[in-house]
Amino acid sequence: xxxxxxxxxxxxxxxxxxxxxxxxxxxxxxxxxxxxxxxxxxxxxxxxxxxxxxxxxxxxxxxxxxxxxxxxxxxxxxxxxxxxxxxxxxxxxxxxxxxxxxxxxxxxxxxxxxxxxxxxxxxxxxxxxxxxxxxxxxxxxxxxxxxxxxxxxxxxxxxxxxxxxxxxxxxxxxxxxxxxxxxxxxxxxxxxxxxxxxxxxxxxxxxxxxxxxxxxxxxxxxxxxxxxxxxxxxxxxxxxxxxxxxxxxxxxxxxxxxxxxxxxxxxxxxxxxxxxxxxxxxxxxxxxxxxxxxxxxxxxxxxxxxxxxxxxxxxxxxxxxxxxxxxxx
Ligand code: KG4
Ligand code: ZN
Numbered sequence: 001x002x003x004x005x006x007x008x009x010x011x012x013x014x015x016x017x018x019x020x021x022x023x024x025x026x027x028x029x030x031x032x033x034x035x036x037x038x039x040x041x042x043x044x045x046x047x048x049x050x051x052x053x054x055x056x057x058x059x060x061x062x063x064x065x066x067x068x069x070x071x072x073x074x075x076x077x078x079x080x081x082x083x084x085x086x087x088x089x090x091x092x093x094x095x096x097x098x099x100x101x102x103x104x105x106x107x108x109x110x111x112x113x114x115x116x117x118x119x120x121x122x123x124x125x126x127x128x129x130x131x132x133x134x135x136x137x138x139x140x141x142x143x144x145x146x147x148x149x150x151x152x153x154x155x156x157x158x159x160x161x162x163x164x165x166x167x168x169x170x171x172x173x174x175x176x177x178x179x180x181x182x183x184x185x186x187x188x189x190x191x192x193x194x195x196x197x198x199x200x201x202x203x204x205x206x207x208x209x210x211x212x213x214x215x216x217x218x219x220x221x222x223x224x225x226x227x228x229x230x231x232x233x234x235x236x237x238x239x240x241x242x243x244x245x246x247x248x249x250x251x252x253x254x255x256x257x258x259x260x261x262x263x264x265x266x267x268x269x270x271x272x273x274x275x276x277x278x279x280x281x282x283x284x285x286x287x288x289x290x291x292x293x294x295x296x297x298x299x300x301x302x303x304x305x306x307x308x309x310x311x312x313x314x315x316x317x318x319x320x321x322x323x324x325x326x327x328x329x
Contacts (some may be wrong), residue, residue: 002073002074002075002076002077003021003027003070003074003076004019004020004021004027004068004070004074004075004076004304005019005020005075005076005077005078005079005304005305005307005308005311006018006019006061006064006065006075006077006078006079006100006106006304007019007020007078007079007080007111007116007300007301007302007303007304007305007307008057008061008078008079008080008081008093008096008097008300008303009080009081009093009113009116009298009299009300009302009303010053010057010081010085010089010090010092010093010096011081011083011084011085011086011089011090011093011113011140011298012044012049012085012086012089012139012140012298013033013034013035013037013038013044013049013052013089013298014031014032014033014034014297014298014299015031015032015034015052015053015056015057015060016029016030016031016032016060016298016299016300016301017029017030017031017057017060017061017063017064017300018030018064018299018300018301018303018304019064019065019068019070019074019075019304020123020301020304020305020308022308023125024122024123024124024125024126024305025124025125026123026124026301027067027068027070028063028064028065028067028068028070029064029299029300029301030060030063030064030067030300031060031299031300032052032056032060034048034049034052035179035180037049037052038179039178039179043169043170043173044086044139046086046087046088046089047088049086049088049089050086050088050089050091050092053088053089053092053093054092057092057093057096058096061096061100064300072104072105072106075104075106076106076308076311077106077107077108077109077307077311078097078100078101078106078107078108078109078307079108079109079111079303079304079306079307079308079310080093080094080096080097080108080109080110080111080303080319081093081110081111081112081113081116081303082094082110082111082112082317082318082319082320082321082322082325083110083112083113083321083322083323083324083325084112084113084114084140084141084322084323084324084325084326085113085140085321085323086323087321087323090321090322090323091321094110094319094320094321097319098319101319107316108319109307109310109311109315109316109317109319110316110317110318110319110320110322111303111306111307111310111317112306112317112325112327112328112329113140113298113303113325114136114141114143114325114326114327115153115306115309115327116302116303116305116306117136117138117141117264117265117302118134118136118145118147118153118264118306119150119302119305119306119309120264120291120295120296120299120301120302120305121262121264121289121290121291121295122150122305123291123292123295123301123302123305124292124295126289126291127289128260128262128287128289129259129260129287130147130148130149130150130258130259130260131146131147131148131149131256131258131259131260132146132147132258132259132260132261132262132289133145133146133147133249133252133253133256133258133260133261133262133286134146134147134153134262134263134264135245135248135249135252135261135262135263135264135268135277136263136264136265137163137164137165137245137263137264137265137266137267137268137273138163138164138165138264138265138266138267138297138298139163139165139166139169139265139266140163140165140166141158141159141163141265142158142159142162142163142164142165142209142211143155143156143157143158143159143327144156144157144158144207144248144249144252145327146252146256146258150309151309151313153327155326155327156207156252156256157206157207157208157209157248158208158209158327159208159209159210159211160202160208160209160210161210161211161212162210162211162212162215163211164209164211164241164245164267165182165265165266165267166211166215167211167212167214167215167241168181168182168185168241168267169181169182170215170219171185171215171218171233171234171237172184172185174218174219174222175188175218175222175230175233175234176230177230180266182266182267182269182270183269183270185234185237185238186238186270186271186272188230188231188234188235189231189234189235189237189238189272190235191231191235192229192230192231192232192233192234192235192236193231193232193235194232194235194236194238194239195232195236196221196228196232196233196236197236197240198214198217198218198221198236198237198239198240199213199214199217199240200214200240200243200244200247201213201214201244202244203243203244203247203248206251207248207251207252209244209248211241211244214237214240214241218233218237221233238270238272241273242272242273242276245263245273245276245277246276246277246279246280249261249263249277249280250280250283250284253280253284253286254284258286259286259287260281260286260287260288260289261277261280261281261284261286261287261288261289262288262289262290262291263277263290264291264295264296265296265297266296266297266298267296268290268291268293268296269293269296269297274290277290315329317329
């Protein structure tokens with residue numbers, strides 16, 4: 001019986017494989033991170049990322065299958081991220097999925113990574129009243145959308161330049177913190193005071209974002225006044241970021257009323273961001289649905305769950321890499 005989708009995620013720097021049933025129950029999840037590979041570069045180094053995926057992918061698939069006690073006969077499909085993401089990294093997941101599909105006789109579905117993130121709330125029995133306003137803030141993406149139902153999602157706006165996660169990572173680097181930058185900034189910000197007021201780019205209107213100016217403002221300030229306590233700088237940065245994110249979420253709920261608010265992607269792991277979204281949800285009297293931290297960052301389980309949505313609609317995008325794939329099918 002086909003109980004599971006095997007989800008494969010290799011769009012950036014995590015090799016992650018999961019087995020997930022139609023209800024979002026995760027029977028197995030195996031993830032290999034690459035922090036040690038990229039730390040010296042202060043960001044993901046694409047060529048090294050794809051090589052690390054190559055080393056990790058087959059053992060990760062094998063472990064996930066074993067841990068769920070599954071055989072190929074248990075698989076309804078293989079769902080694999082086809083984009084957006086780094087071309088070399090995507091290719092490793094796609095080629096693996098293609099090969100497994102041929103050998104095992106199981107269909108393969110090229111999944112949109114953004115759909116995966118937006119569905120991460122549904123994992124582990126999580127549910128979300130719909131329609132919902134969904135905000136995706138990760139290392140690769142920053143967008144806000146309205147989810148009518150599990151499949152119909154309309155984009156309200158996205159970033160014109162840097163993503164929020166990228167900004168956390170670059171600011172962490174400027175402040176001399178290690179990778180991953182997000183958690184390090186969160187911790188440090190708690191010890192500081194946001195004495196300095198940093199810019200809030202594009203806060204005042206619409207649903208688009210821009211974060212490169214905020215990142216540069218931190219760099220300029222540290223150059224101009226290197227004595228600025230790093231904890232205060234981190235606190236000011238977190239304050240400005242949260243101000244922008246919660247203003248956009250608030251505006252989306254005012255202009256496009258919904259029953260729920262959710263925030264997904266790596267930055268949704270930030271305790272400060274989670275608290276701020278709680279306040280916005282309360283103001284609008286909507287349910288706040290936050291994925292557990294482990295499903296907020298890139299993982300194969302969200303890709304598997306999104307693949308079930310494709311299966312239900314009989315949509316099967318070819319497993320071909322699309323590095324700039326927009327939100328859509
Ligand atoms: O979703 P994700 O794992 O990968 C992408 O699809 O990009 O997001 C990674 C990003 C990184 O930029 C990382 O710094 C950020 O999420 N991040 C955090 C936290 N944990 C990870 N940012 C703020 N606070 C955190 N606790
Ligand atoms: Zn992602």
